[in-house]
Ligand SMILES: Nc1ncnc2c1ncn2[C@@H]1O[C@H](COP(=O)(O)OP(=O)(O)OP(=O)(O)O)[C@@H](O)[C@H]1O
């Protein structure tokens with residue numbers, strides 16, 4: 001039974017795309033790993049098997065059950081990662097009799113740290129790994145050939161799966177591209193295009209409060225109301241002023257989504273940038289070691305987890 005494995009990093013937010021469709025994120029050093037086992041069909045007529053399979057999946061050429069499992073979270077919603085396996089099988093033109101995907105994650109779920117993008121990217125890459133298809137950095141490798149797929153095309157399969165599973169508002173290509181490519185990206189999530197890439201190197205402090213906030217439940221109308229501030233943050237990010245973009249975004253989206261601004265106000269004089277990450281509740285600060293450690297000490301008095309990490313300039317990897 002072909003088996004594949006891959007990992008992809010979490011990310012923090014520079015600009016939330018829920019206001020205008022333009023978003024920006026950067027990869028951080030905390031991973032989700034996916035292990036995929038495939039039962040590949042060896043013969044017979046796919047359409048006939050698909051019509052008769054009692055557990056048929058929604059993907060073409062999938063005749064049996066695709067099951068998912070999240071280590072340590074028995075009641076997790078696994079539709080996103082199951083859909084990733086289906087879409088990769090369809091892109092690689094492979095028929096599956098069954099498949100199982102298991103994720104293990106250092107990233108808290110629904111905390112604003114792009115757990116969904118990391119899980120989707122890791123699963124897409126692990127499924128291609130099981131099929132012997134390697135991911136390449138060559139953007140001219142369009143679509144999945146017998147042995148290669150470009151990173152961006154692999155990422156777009158995960159974005160499609162997130163849309164199909166209903167875990168995203170815009171598709172979150174900003175989060176997904178930062179996780180898959182590494183470094184920082186600015187994207188247009190309506191066109192699924194990368195507008196800008198860079199690899200800033202920062203120390204990172206993260207405060208993750210004890211609650212969850214699912215992106216699909218975010219108040220989109222309130223986010224759209226802060227579009228003028230999102231436009232300003234986009235201009236700053238596209239001009240390379242990432243820290244200022246992040247702090248403008250943080251103040252605007254804490255206000256829109258009714259998270260406290262105090263963790264940002266008490267951090268901003270010590271760091272390059274600080275923001276609510278994603279749709280919250282986590283807050284992320286970037287800067288030099290002294291600055292982020294000062295902020296982390298201050299945040300440690302709050303309920304939840306405060307932790308230190310770094311930016312990551314490489315993204316998802318197979319094996
Ligand atoms: N490790 C994982 N394995 C499988 N599915 C996951 C995993 N992590 C997240 N998911 C899926 O993503 C959903 C959470 O998506 P959501 O966008 O709300 O969280 P997030 O990506 O952490 O937040 P944000 O988009 O604000 O950064 C979960 O309900 C689950 O379906």
Ligand SMILES: O=C(O)C1=C[C@@H](O)[C@@H](O)[C@H](O)C1
Nearest residue numbers: 016017023168169170172278
């Ligand atoms: O679901 C979505 O479309 C998004 C969720 C958040 O992570 C945002 O930060 C991101 O820009 C878009």
